[in-house]
Amino acid sequence: MPTIVVDVMPKAELLDPAGKAVAGSLARQGKAHISGVRIGKRFEITVDEVNEAVLAEVREIAESMLSNSVIEDVIDVRVAEDHPAANAGEAHAEASVSR
Template structure:
């Protein structure tokens, strides 16, 4: 069955306290090449049937209405996942 992935991130202009904490931990571990971290959410919706542009538009609307708090978050991606990616548990 196809899977649609929705990725939600905090709005760029807002402080991301979780990201800031991880960035600080990386610096303490000597990983100074990373200058910032932002932490978001990933949703995987399994679909019973084919995925087309109309369904992706419907999922984007659902994401804006239900999955993201649009006051502080942006829906940054709605796309069909690769079968290999979902099976392996990898992220984009």
């Protein structure tokens, strides 16, 4: 079954207390060269088949349900790498809506 991956991140200008806590722990473990961590979400959406209509629908779901535009950005909507449609070259570029 093909999988569509959606990446959502908290808006860059917002404080991310969870990411800050992880960065603080890393610093305490001596990883002083790591200057920041931000935590987002990855959704793996299984569909019967991938086509433009399905991708458009997932993009709509990503904006309306999977993310809240007040506090988050949809970073990417793409077909999972191991799916043939993702390896067809252009398909991946078409599928992505990077911002």
